[in-house]
Amino acid sequence: MSSLGSLRCNPFISWFFFFIYLEGFGVELTSGECDCKKIHSGEISCGERLSDQIYLNLIGGRYSCFRLLNGTHEIGCGSAEEGNEGVVVYADNADELINLITGLDFADRIIMAFDIFLLNERIIRVLKDNRVHGVLLLRNDSTIIDQKRLNIGFSEDAFCPNEQFDLSGECKNWWNERGALVPAGFRFINWKKPIFVIENLTEIDIIRNFCYEAFNKKNLKGAVLCSARMKHFMRAAGNAEICLQRQKLFYGFSDSSISLCDPLGDKNLFATVPAFMKKFRPKILILSARMDSFSSFTEAAVGEVSALTSLISLLAVAKTIANHSSDFEAVAQRNGRAVIFSFFHGESLGYIGSSATVNDIIKGEFPLDIRLTDIDSFIEVQQLDGSEPTFNAHIDFKAYDTPGNKQKVQILLDAAWSSLKQRESRNGRGSKITVQRKTPLPPSSYQSFLKGKRDIAGFVLRPFGQQYIYNRINSLEDQNAFKNGTAKLRNQVIAAASAVMGAVAGFLAGGNETETDLFNQYDIDELYVSVLLDCFLKYPDWHTCDFFKSITKGDSQFEHHSKETYISVGRNNYSLIRVLMTMLIVNVLGSKNAVNVSDRGQCEDLNKHNKIYHYTWQYDPEDEKFTCYRNSLYTTAAESPAFKLDGYDMHSGVYSTWVESVWTTKQLELFLTVHPCLTRDITVFLSGFIFFIISLIIMELIYLGNKEAIEPMTSILDSDCNHPSPL
Known part of the structure; x- marks a missing residue:
């Protein structure tokens, strides 16, 4: 039996020590069902006192690592069904942590707690040790402000994001080497143990000081040790194919639906300028940005640089076009x-949205009557991180070398550069675009379209060359990146939007410089950019921003969802970023010319007989009332073709096959354990035996000393028993 965390001690013994110790420091322990609701005030006050209970239940933080599965394996975290137990151990630095784990006995079991910013490749390697039964990552917001910590790479993605789905079939450039915690990606490790992120200062204090410091620091083999149980059981196991087959089997043999896992999926968004009239078959320029990011932890994928800043830049372009819609449409x-x-969803996990879109277009299932041959050009914006407004246009050399494509790309780049120069002359800010022809195309939705048609002209616009500048792509830490202000980011976003706006003008004008220069006179709405930056990045929740709150009026679910860009699971789930983007696009590109429409029903009835436009009932912040918007917004399923194609080989690697495991409620409990000790056990046994003998002798002496008084009374009692009362 393990020497650490092997025996739970008697309730009285355990909490006699623990309760007295905590009381001495003014920590109030209460009911075993404590939910720590006064979390931000530093109190844990939940009613009935816990001095006679065994467990101290903690919330365990907002973020907990969860499991994903694809066609070949599983990744992420999970506990045993009954939970994982171990003695709580805390380390201040990396060397201490590594030495502690490597020095454990074979049978030891520990729960390792340490500052989240100590995570690196060395520590991750030792944390995989089977003697580590769980991990508590302590994340104190006050320490995050430290600039040195902000400079640490903390991307949960791999050196080569989406390497399996790369256009060339292999990774030829380590784009994310500066930021990735490990080459294969922290998110793609199969941990086989639970990992929680603890943010609440009270819980951090209890774990570090009142648990580890008080009981475990001096001697991990002491008489009484503070232990923890971490429970976050994942129902899915093996791989996506096995899980879905098991789930289908359960559905067939049971009246109740037992969910084990669900494919990742949501919706893509498409808005056209102008609307596609009958017999209008134009050459198409796709302006693309992804809506999603990911993290190993629940509700943690905010994706400020991974997704949000790029979305803001394209919304700014849409706003400029909408302000001069008649000119652009003509x-x-x-x-x-x-x-x-x-706007594609699920791109960070195998290009789910863009691959589904290409598949829909090829099969004629896209809501617009278009073919891949109609797509003339493609521009994608990525990773605007607040650095200088200097951009790189990444070009696929094979598509670029196709006859006619050099001219197409050059028209776009010349118009983009011209727009930037005009902006520079007005505000005195330097901007430039460097063309990257020799490096491979970075991970992008553009790759999905090139797989469908190899000669689509275009480029990916982003502020880096051969490696990512921002070192927290697809990460828990891709949030609160602009605490010190968004002035530089605002300048960069406006510059990117200006470049894209110039490229749009050049494309629509077909290279006609006169028409292009006319469009370049239209400035990006800088106030609109500022509002979006504040709402997306500044506020802790998107529903606390007045602008977002106003355009989402009537959506009862909006305020109940966290600030997140992770793709949802299943068709009926609610992706907050997609819902928000839908309303923003309608607000920006929609027109308010529907007459005699006074309610939602009348507005939606207009969709029955109209195949060109879509009508949406939505609140208008400008007029402060609900309005029926006429728009050309379309949605498609962002679901991997792997789950739609009959007989698809889940091991082929052609399409994304990610599914998310269903899990049980998370639990984190602290309790005391007794270290097994033969000497102490013998002492306790002998003490009890001696006490028993002494008690027996004392009772015998009492009996002998009062024998004369006891025996007559015994005779009387016997007589009463032999002659009972007639009653």
Whole structure:
């Protein structure tokens, strides 16, 4: 039996020590069902006192690592069904942590607690040790402000994001080497143990001081040790194919639906300028940005740089076009051209949204009657991180070398550069675009379209060359990155939007410099950019921003969801970023010219007989009332074709096969354990035996000393028993 955490001690003994110790420091222990609701005030006050209970239940933080599965294996975290137990151990630095784990006895079991910013490749390697039964990552917001910590790479993605789905079939450039915690990606480790992130200062204090410091620091083999049980059981195991087959089997043999796992999926968004009229078959420019990010931890994928800043730049472009819609639409229709704003979901986990879109277009299931041959050009914006407004345009050399494509790309780049120069002349800020022809195309939705048609002209616009500058892509830490202000980011976002706006003008004008220069006079709405930056990045929750709160009026679910960009699971789930983007696009690109429409029913009835436009009943912050917007917004399923194609080989690696495990409620409990000790056990046994003998002797002496008084009374009692009362 293990020497650490092997025996739970008697309730009185355990909490006699623990309770007295905590009381001495003014910590109030209460009911075993404590939910620590006064978490931000530093109190844990829940009613009935816990001095006679065994467990101290903690909330365990908002973030807990969860499991994903694909066609070949499983990744992430999970506990045994009854939970994982171990003695709580805390380390201040990396060397102490590594020495502690490597020095454990074979049978020891520990729960390792340490500052989350100590995580690196060395520590991750030792944390995989089977003697580590769980991990508590302590994340104190007050320490995050330290600039040195902000400079530490903390990307949960791999050196080569989406390597399996790369256009070339292999990773030729380590894009994320500066940021990735480990080469294969922290998110893609199969931990086989629970990992929680603890943020509450009271809980951090209890774990570190009142548990580890008080009982475990001096001697991990002491008489009484503070232990923890971490429970976060994942129902899915093996791989996606096994899990889905088991789930289907359960559905067939049971009246109740037992869920084990669900495929990742949500919706893509597409908005066209101009609307696609009948017999209008234009050349198409796709403007793309992804809506999603990911993290190993629940509700942690905020994705400020991974997704949000790029979305803001394209919304700013849409706002400029909307402000001058008649001019743009007239030129587009005259030249037979159109722009499709495309916001894909699930891109960070195998290009789920873009691969589904290409598949829909090929099969004729896309809501617009278009073919891949209609897509003339493609521009994608990525990772605006608040650095200098200098950009790199990454070009796929094979598509670029296709006859005619060099001219197409050059028209886009010249117009983008011209727009930046005009902006620079007005505000004195330097900007530039460097063309990257020799490096491979970075991970992007553009790759999905090139797989479908190899000669689509285009580029990926982002502020880096051969490696990512931002070192927290797809991470728990890709949030609160702009605590010190968004001035530099605002300048960069506006510059990126100006460049894209110039490229749009060049495309719609077909290279006509006169028309292009006319469009370049239209400035990006800087106030609108500022509002979006504040709402997306500044506020702790998106529903506390007045602008977002106003456009989402009538959506009862909005205020109940966290600030997150992770793709949802299943068709009926609610992706907050997608819902928010839908309303923002309708607000920006929608027109308010529907007359005699006074309620939602009348507005939605207009959709029954109209295949060109869509009508949406939504609150208008400008007029402060609900309005029926006419728009050309379309949605498609962002679901991997792997789950739609009959007989698809889940091991082929052609499409994303990620599913998310269903899990049970998370639990974190502290309790005391007794270290097994033969000497102490013998002492306790002998003490009890001696006490028994002494008690027996004393009772015998009492009996002998009062024998004369006791025996007559015994005779009387016997007589009463032999002659009972007639009653």
